[in-house]
Amino acid sequence: MKKIVVLSGAGVSAESGISTFRDAGGLWEGHDVMEVASPEGWETNPKLVLDFYNKRRAQLKEVVPNKAHHCIAALERNYEVQVITQNVDDLHERAGSTNVLHLHGELLKARPSDNVSDIVEWIDDMTIDHKSVTGSQMRPHIVWFGEDVPAMDAAMETIQTADAVIIVGTSLQVYPAAGLMHYAPEECPIYLVDPQPSLESSNGLTVIAENAGTGVQKACDMIHANLHNSK
Structure with missing residues (x-):
């Protein structure tokens, strides 16, 4: 899978x-x-x-989970999915995601x-x-400013085994989490969902300049098409 x-x-x-x-x-x-x-x-x-x-x-x-949370959870119907989140809320879990790693605590x-x-x-x-x-x-x-991020090693190991990566809701400005995308395999497609992206689409990186709710759905559709065609 x-x-x-x-x-x-x-x-x-x-x-x-x-x-x-x-x-x-x-x-x-x-x-x-x-x-x-x-x-x-x-x-x-x-x-x-x-x-x-x-x-x-x-x-x-x-508050309740939104469309983006539910779309991410729905990926588990067809794929092994690991969510690595900088968020401290439980909205991913409430939407149905079963594998959520919280970098900054809960x-x-x-x-x-x-x-x-x-x-x-x-x-x-x-x-x-x-x-x-x-x-x-x-x-x-x-995890407060100045404290270690205990889950970072697990996050780096996880992304090294990805077949596709979705990045959503983060400015990619806060380290060490911002550096995680660079641990993805070289051939792994990355989909960045951001209404005001700081990056442009390039080889292996697809930028979707939309809000999370609509952009995540587009990323999921692209992943399904690409991974299905690569079988």
């Missing part, structure tokens, strides 16, 4: 109503990103950080501040009073 790898970013979830990571002013929901998404911000004002992610968690409960999970491996489900608000069994402060299971 052919393998499709999907690299997704904030632009996919934006069409469901989730705010993108930061606006043109460098703010995220009115906050400097370093205040709410860095170890330094956590150390300085943990209550602010917890409140910020409580609001993100509440917002997530109010909003509906938490862990003790002193243990990166002790990950638990967390769907409600988190306060400064929530501690682990060892007494460590609980924190969102989010």
